[in-house]
Amino acid sequence: MSGLIKSSLARKYVMALSGLFLVIFLVLHVTINLASVISPDFFNEASHFMGYNPIVQFAMQPILIIGVIVHFVMGFVLEIQNRNARGVGYIKYQGGANASWVSRNMIISGLVVLAFLGLHFYDFWVHEMAYKYVEANPEDPTRYYAETVEKFAPFWRTVIYVVSFVLLSLHLWHGFASSFQSMGVNNKYTPGIKKFAKAFAVVVPLAFAFIAIYHHLNPITH
Amino acid sequence: MKIYLKIWRQKNANDKGGMVDYTLDGVESDMSFLEMLDVLNEELIAKGEEPVEFDHDCREGICGTCSLMINGRPHGPDSRITVCQLHMRSFDDGDTIVIEPWRAKAFPVIKDLIVDRTAFDRIQQAGGYISVNTSGRPVDANAIPIEKDAADASFNAATCIGCGACVAACKNASAMLFTSAKVSQFALLPQGQVEAADRVMNMVRQMDLEGFGNCTNTGACEVECPKGISLENIARMNREYLAASVKG
Structure with missing residues (x-):
């Protein structure tokens, strides 16, 4: 097993598995977010459950944060190693002739998504932690919908979110199906996996973007 | 045809090197790319200059020796060929x-x-070998039944000529297509099973020690490979390595 930890293939497995884990998380996230458009009451209930359930808070949330950290730290490690592996660069290099821009620039789409996560954590997670643990406010299962809609009142924040979702889409466009290849899955199901992954890469970020724009255009009027 | 060349010149491993411009007149479209370089070198030698050193051997696309990055692509603009199979008809006058x-x-x-x-x-x-009893009465390899699909996939992997275009094309300078082809050609055959676990572990370890980059599945290697070695081989190597690692 020691060889597995140090090897280039192990790094591929780590990227693939942490990426797939984050893909599963996206499904959960977008499902709850869609509730904010369809049913504010259900959104409040679901958000309250996620915010106060001890298993979610003290088991799933740390695992998720670790998953994000592992994915981006390994991404940086791979990027540095890969740049070093070339040494002297080409004077003329037609990378676009044999591979897509998206596949060659995962570090760019990844960095944008990472920067977005910083803002997103500040917007929601830091606020939530402060509300619960610093200010020690009492539980209020009805506050989540209004707080979420208010977040999207500024135009600039909505634009940043939507642009980030476009980059998330590009990241998933290559990364989702790529993780199967890294785990050794390349068989008769691969064309189907690729189609599903690309559909996922469009539909999920589109849903996130729709939610952000919807709340920006439909503020709560008191 | 008149061709303008920008060629990397480097005296030795320690020299910094740089691009040097040459103009070559009278290039014919039916010349191979290497013949064009031969003509250039004859001119340079006639002028008392050092000829351009480049690798070549069989000049029929099977030895994997020729290895040039031409206009930013390994083996030039055409697909599924080596430099020696590239002809000047792929270029225009004044290029x-x-x-x-x-x-x-x-x-x-x-x-x-x-x-x-x-x-x-x-x-x-x-690890790119199998142990075969070569005593007086070896078992005929053809006596072992092998499924047609596995035999074909193994043969396809074995067509890798080790030219290095995969490494040259890859943005990460990864050697995974080469290594996986060499792993696959044996992994798919019964004769390769005896050393299967050690093979993949040792070959990947050596690949890492050599300082090649990691695969990020861009697929550039597969596109530029003159023999069309498929990414399926990399997936197979990933499976073999995972299985061998778990087994310990």
Whole structure:
């Protein structure tokens, strides 16, 4: 097993598995977010459950944060190693002739998504932690919908979110199906996996973007 | 045809090197790319200049020796061929052609356009073989029934000529297509099963030691491979390695 930890293939497995884990998380996230458009009451209930359930808070949330950290730290490690592996660069290099821009620039789409996560954590997670643990406010299962809609009142924040979702889409466009290849899955199901992954890469970020724009255009009027 | 060439010149491994411009007149469209370089070298020799060093051997696309990055693509603009199979009809009169050596830390430049590809030899030596009883009465390999699909896939993997275009094309200078082809050609056959676990572990370890980059599944290697080695081989190597690691 020691060889597995140090090897280039192990790094591929780590990227693939942490990426797939984050893909599963996206499904959960977008499902709850869609509730904010369809049913504010259900959104409040679901958000309250996620915010106060001890298993979610003290088991799933740390695992998720670790998953994000592992994915981006390994991404940086791979990027540095890969740049070093070339040494002297080409004077003329037609990378676009044999591979897509998206596949060659995962570090760019990844960095944008990472920067977005910083803002997103500040917007929601830091606020939530402060509300619960610093200010020690009492539980209020009805506050989540209004707080979420208010977040999207500024135009600039909505634009940043939507642009980030476009980059998330590009990241998933290559990364989702790529993780199967890294785990050794390349068989008769691969064309189907690729189609599903690309559909996922469009539909999920589109849903996130729709939610952000919807709340920006439909503020709560008191 | 009149061709403008920008060629990487480097005296030796320690020299910094740089691009040098040449103009070559009278290039014919039915010349191979290497013949065009031969003409250039004859001119340089006649002028008392040092000829451009480049690797070549069989000149029929099977030895994997020729290795030039031409206008930013390994083996030039055409697909599924090596440089020796590339002809000047693929270029137009007045074209500027940029010629560079393969670039990878694991493939250091020896001189001009020649790089040291012995890293591939060491990967092969680490496990790219099977142990066969060569005593007086060996078992005929053809006596062992092998499923047609497995035999074909193994043969396809075995067509890798080890030219290094995969490394040259890959943005990460990864050697996974080469290594996986060499793993796959044996992994698919019953004769390769005895050493299967050790083979993949040792070949991947050597590949990492040589300093090649990691695979990020861009697929550039598959596109540029003159023999069309498929990414399926990399997936197979990933499976083999995972299985071998778990078994310990």
